Each structure stands twice: as C-alpha cells, then as structure tokens.
Amino acid sequence: MKAVRYLALSVAAVVFLIPFYLVLRNGLASEQEITAPSWTFWPRSIRWENFALLFSDPAVPLVRSMVNSLVVAVLQTVGQLLLCGLAGYGLARIPYRYANVVLYLVVATLMIPAAVTFVPTFVVVSSLGWVSDLRGLVIPGLFSGFTTFLFRQYFLGFPRELEEAARIDGLGHWGTYWRIVVPNSRGFFAALGVIAFVTSWNQFLWPLVIAQDQDAWTVQVALSTFLTAQSINVSQLFLAAAVSIAPLVVVFVGMQRFLVRGVTETGIKG
Amino acid sequence: MRNGRAFWLFVGPFAIGLLVFVYVPIVWSLLLSFFDARNTVTPTSFVGLRNYADMLTDKPFLSSLGTFSVFAAFIVPLTFVLALALALLVNQISFMQAFFRSVFFLPTACSYVVASLVWKLSIFNGVRFGLANTVLAWFGAEPIAWTVSTSPPWYWLVLVTLRLWLQLGFYMILFIAGLQRIPHHLYEAAWIDGASRGWQTLRHITLPQLQTTSVAVVLLLLVAAYQAFDEFYNVLGTDRGYPPFARPPLIYLYYTALGSGGQDFGHGSAGAVILTLLIAGVTLLQGRVITR
Structure with a gap:
C-alpha cells in the first residue's frame, strides 16, 4: 500500500516537472535539435550563447x-x-x-x-x-x-x-x-x-x-x-x-x- | 472627533483609492452602458437599454457564456478530484512529504503565458517533433493537430490540461490545510468502531469534515473558470482565429471594447455589467453557503 502511494506520487511528480524540463531543454538547444524528427532528451551541447543572443536582441x-x-x-x-x-x-x-x-x-x-x-x-x-x-x-x-x-x-x-x-x-x-x-x-x-x-x-x-x-x-x-x-x-x-x-x-x-x-x-x- | 481623525488617517488613503479605481469605474461604466459610446468615454447619444438588448441577443456573447459552462463542467470537477487525491496522498506519507508538496505546488510560480508557451509550442504543437505526438508515435498513432483541430475539438484537451497543471497545487494546499484541521480523535473513534482505514473513514469522516473547504474550493474554481482569459488568448491566438473556436466571456469583452475593430465602450460596458451581476450572484451564494 505504501509502495503504491509512493509510486503514484512519483509518477505525478515526473508529469508535473515535464513542462519545466521542456522550458530548459528548448531554451538551451539549437533550433535544429528542437525540430529534429526524433526526440532528443537533452541538447548534445548546451548553447550558452543563446543567453547572449537573447539579451542583445533588439x-x-x-x-x-x-x-x-x-x-x-x-x-x-x-x-x-x-x-x-x-x-x-x-x-x-x-x-x-x-x-x-x-x-x-x-x-x-x-x-x-x-x-x-x-x-x-x-x-x-x-x-x-x-x-x-x-x-x-x-x-x-x-x-x-x-x-x-x-x-x-x-x-x-x-x-x-x-x-x-x-x-x-x-x-x-x-x-x-x-x-x-x-x-x-x-x-x-x-x-x-x-x-x-x-x-x-x-x-x-x-x-x-x-x-x-x-x-x-x-x-x-x-x-x-x-x-x-x-x-x-x-x-x-x-x-x-x-x-x-x-x-x-x-x-x-x-x-x-x-x-x-x-x-x-x-x-x-x- | 479624535477617533474620526485617527480613523481617516488609517483608512483614508485606501478609501480614496477604492473610490477612484473601483467605484468610479463601476458607476461610469453603468452610465456608458446606456449610451452609444464608440471610441469615446464621454458619449452624448443615449440609447437606453439597447446595448443590453444587443448583448443578450448577440450570438457570440451568448456562446461565450456557453463556452464558460463547458469549460467549467470539465475543469471544476477534474481539479477538485485530482487536488483532493494529491492532498490525501501527500498528507498520508511522512518520508519526502515536503518534496512532493513542493513539486506539485511549483507550477504556481509559472504564469499562464509561460504555460501557454510550453503547451502550444512544445507539448501540443501539432507537428511530429512535438512531445504529445512523439508519444503517440511510440504507440504507432498518427500525429494530431492539437490546437487547430476543431473536430474533434482537441484544443479543449490542451486548455484543460494546461489549467490543471497550473492550479492543482494551489487547491492541493487548501485541501491539505483542511485535512490537518480534522481532529485526530475522530479517526481513532472510527477505528475502534471497526471502520476500515480506507474508503469508510474517507466517506464518513474525511469528506464530511472537509465540507467548508470543499464549498470554498468549488466556488473559487467556478469564479476562476469564469474569468479565463490568459490561456485562451495565448494558445488560440488572435481574434482572426476565433470564430471556429470557443471563446470565454472576457476574451469576447476584450475584443469588443479594446479590439482592432474600434473601441466600443457601450457594448463592452453592458457586457461587463451582465458578467458582474452573474459573478456577484455566484459569490453571494458562496457567502450564504459558507456562513450557514
């Protein structure tokens, strides 16, 4: 019973965290990685330069x-x-x-x-x-x-x-x-x-x-x-x-x- | 006299603001609702109740009230049941309780705009690389054009799951607070009487003891659903895209009073008055039920 409870809570927690994961993944990936036909779980090389681009874009x-x-x-x-x-x-x-x-x-x-x-x-x-x-x-x-x-x-x-x-x-x-x-x-x-x-x-x-x-x-x-x-x-x-x-x-x-x-x-x- | 001065020293600044930014707008808009007020806030042509008659026979306005009802019919019971379930689960565990509570509450940090962004452009973007369609592809299903699909109206799934994610944690906290106010001796008495720890105590002790919280939650949910604006605006897009989609009342008012087709404050105000009366009715009912 206890195990079922923790299992249910863990599944729910993962679902709740997915949108946060998506914000980070999409924000740090390149455009090509986001639109690739197969899902990339995490960008192969994190594009930190996205930050610089974002803050300098008029x-x-x-x-x-x-x-x-x-x-x-x-x-x-x-x-x-x-x-x-x-x-x-x-x-x-x-x-x-x-x-x-x-x-x-x-x-x-x-x-x-x-x-x-x-x-x-x-x-x-x-x-x-x-x-x-x-x-x-x-x-x-x-x-x-x-x-x-x-x-x-x-x-x-x-x-x-x-x-x-x-x-x-x-x-x-x-x-x-x-x-x-x-x-x-x-x-x-x-x-x-x-x-x-x-x-x-x-x-x-x-x-x-x-x-x-x-x-x-x-x-x-x-x-x-x-x-x-x-x-x-x-x-x-x-x-x-x-x-x-x-x-x-x-x-x-x-x-x-x-x-x-x-x-x-x-x-x-x- | 001394008390009068002290009273106004404390209450005066707030009272003036309340007058200027709450009462003046309400009275002004009541006046505007009886005038032809296109692109002006100081109209001269009195039209009596015509704006009201127009609004109450206006198909899009009435259908926006219908939209609210459909939306509420899904979002209110779903949020209620799921928030209660999460609260019961979190309340029953001891190890990592704070962790789970924080995770479920964290979406409250996000605005509807950010959530709309994730839902529209990443989860339900309707192309093959979207998350929902990627998952569907694992099961061999065809991709679905979520936000632009009107038959079947998949966009409802997008809107309802978005709001669920954002508001579940908030209502879970309310239920947890309610659960913690239930005196423990009630459960002990029930166990001595032979009640099982699961369904029987839930039905005969927990749920009745949560009555005040439950009524508050339902009415908060109703009023919140009534005011839905952000996610409809951001997920479904501009007024051009609207006719085939459902739109809630505030979206309709926004386009009537402030949209690109010119500012029509007469009809906009009449609509606002109608909505205010409807919501005031619901809230009065809330007060009646809670104080009973």
Whole structure:
C-alpha cells in the first residue's frame, strides 16, 4: 500500500516537472535539435550563447520588460501591504461612527473580481492619461478590498493586551500600529506580501490592456507578443520564459513557508 | 472627533483609492452602458437599454457564456478530484512529504503565458517533433493537430490540461490545510468502531469534515473558470482565429471594447455589467453557503 502511494506520487511528480524540463531543454538547444524528427532528451551541447543572443536582441525587449515587471511587482506588493494594512487596522480597531459604512463598501467589492471590470477601469485610467504609463500599471491594482478585508480579520484576532500595554506607555493608534502591531505581525505581512508579488508578476490581462507601447510592456506581455507573432525563434522564446520564471523560483525556494500560509489565508477566507 | 481623525488617517488613503479605481469605474461604466459610446468615454447619444438588448441577443456573447459552462463542467470537477487525491496522498506519507508538496505546488510560480508557451509550442504543437505526438508515435498513432483541430475539438484537451497543471497545487494546499484541521480523535473513534482505514473513514469522516473547504474550493474554481482569459488568448491566438473556436466571456469583452475593430465602450460596458451581476450572484451564494 505504501509502495503504491509512493509510486503514484512519483509518477505525478515526473508529469508535473515535464513542462519545466521542456522550458530548459528548448531554451538551451539549437533550433535544429528542437525540430529534429526524433526526440532528443537533452541538447548534445548546451548553447550558452543563446543567453547572449537573447539579451542583445533588439527585437526582444527582455531586459526592459523584466525591469518593468520587477518595478510593478515591488511597488504593488509594498503599496498593498502599506495601504491595506493601515485600512484593515483602522477598520478593526478604531471605533468610529461611519466605520461600518466603510466596511460595507469594502466588502461589497469582494463580489466583483477586478478582471471582470477591466473595461470600466480602463476607461477611468485612460482618461487620467495613464495608458502605457507606470502609474496606470501599478496604481489601480493597489486598492484590493480583499487584502484589506483579510487584514481586518487578522487584526481582530491580534492580542489586545499588547496594544493596551503600548497605550499605557503613551503611544497613540499610529505609534501602536507601527511599533507594536506591525513588528508582531511579520509572518502575516510576509504571507500576504509573497502572494501579492507572485500575483503581480504573473498577471497578464491588465498589463496587456494598459501597456500599449513596447517600452511599458511587462515580461508577460512581451512573452505573449512573441508567442502570438508569426515568426519566432523558438529556443530564444523558451529561454526568455526560463529567465522570466527565475525570480519566482527564488521566491518559492526562499519563502515557501509564507507562501503556503498565504495560499491558505487567501484561499479559504475568500 | 479624535477617533474620526485617527480613523481617516488609517483608512483614508485606501478609501480614496477604492473610490477612484473601483467605484468610479463601476458607476461610469453603468452610465456608458446606456449610451452609444464608440471610441469615446464621454458619449452624448443615449440609447437606453439597447446595448443590453444587443448583448443578450448577440450570438457570440451568448456562446461565450456557453463556452464558460463547458469549460467549467470539465475543469471544476477534474481539479477538485485530482487536488483532493494529491492532498490525501501527500498528507498520508511522512518520508519526502515536503518534496512532493513542493513539486506539485511549483507550477504556481509559472504564469499562464509561460504555460501557454510550453503547451502550444512544445507539448501540443501539432507537428511530429512535438512531445504529445512523439508519444503517440511510440504507440504507432498518427500525429494530431492539437490546437487547430476543431473536430474533434482537441484544443479543449490542451486548455484543460494546461489549467490543471497550473492550479492543482494551489487547491492541493487548501485541501491539505483542511485535512490537518480534522481532529485526530475522530479517526481513532472510527477505528475502534471497526471502520476500515480506507474508503469508510474517507466517506464518513474525511469528506464530511472537509465540507467548508470543499464549498470554498468549488466556488473559487467556478469564479476562476469564469474569468479565463490568459490561456485562451495565448494558445488560440488572435481574434482572426476565433470564430471556429470557443471563446470565454472576457476574451469576447476584450475584443469588443479594446479590439482592432474600434473601441466600443457601450457594448463592452453592458457586457461587463451582465458578467458582474452573474459573478456577484455566484459569490453571494458562496457567502450564504459558507456562513450557514
């Protein structure tokens, strides 16, 4: 029974790893090897020069689009944690006459996935003149009702004794939040932060809509453009894909604990 | 009064953004949906409900809703069963548990664009040297033109396996979290009562205890399938290739509102409103079921 279990898991694991193998194989092989009639398991001589070709090719703005993706993902992660964390704390802990009204307005947006409203959002963002602009890529994605709601739920369960001790020491709401609550909630911030980073890095529809000039492309838009183009260099495209996954593999290996926690938090309470 | 200031200090920046980037677009688009708004976002010609009537009698739009249903009918049960199976298997072993969990979770690091690239150009590229056709050739079968084959519609196999690979790990993690919340004494009690370790405990303890997780997973899957865009766009290609293929609602909206044939925000907005109402219905149902 145990052996059957391990056999099933091993077969599944191999199947799951095949696409990663294909990205590397195709990226490092020559065009002839990829299109050869018989399957070559691994390129006979690894073509490291593919890297040099990829980064020097003016038709593939890989470096530029990677930098764009990185800037967008970092700004969205930091911005979301900052804005939604503050708002979540205010909603959880500061008694105020209209707090419930604001909370209802936040919760109401949970029913409307951002992807479905991309047309209306595009209308607003384009009339602000933010098409093909960093602001248009970053800012509309910062105001996640979902993240704020998760923060509120988390802060509701934060130990009150810690906050009261801070209050006795003369700290106001602001001081309590930054000196006591945030330092004691690092794990939660890390969990939501990793999820925000991965989501931002991999998002496609919004950048496709808003980044119309080549200079504003994120790496996903760049890859997609060459994927749907007529003439493409297959091995270069796969190498670009490998390069685009690399930052996330680093995140996965380094922060898996937080990632798993983030998935559990965002999945179930959603 | 002091509380009011503190409250807005914390909530204000977020609330302003929510207003400008969520509520203003929704209201604006509600307005646009009653106007003839081709290539303009400040239209003047009021058409009443005509955009809605057009959309609800528009064959491609209705068929895009049908496409969503077909897609959901495959992807939701398949992901559910396979993710649960993986979670049960991973949860039962001790040696190399972390390794297997990581492997199944790793595809979450890939975007739909990268997965589309692998599926379209390497596994299912339709020529003899593609992986799927290479494997078929080992068994003496003829190559299949996967992504351009409409009868039989092999492209569905491409789209469904792609999404399975990308999302199984995510839902497996949710199921594992659910499994670990089941109190162990329930199993011990069942074993004392003579229940077998396999099917009986699964059916009478594990599955009932996983009810909350299961409902959440099904509804998350439904909403995610509804929003399918990336892989349809990248695997099936441009709007020129579309008529013979199925297209999900967001793809249709994308080409209506922002496609090469001109920007039609009136019809696009009406479509967005219809979709929003449908999804809001599903989510309300989710809230109802989970909080019950």
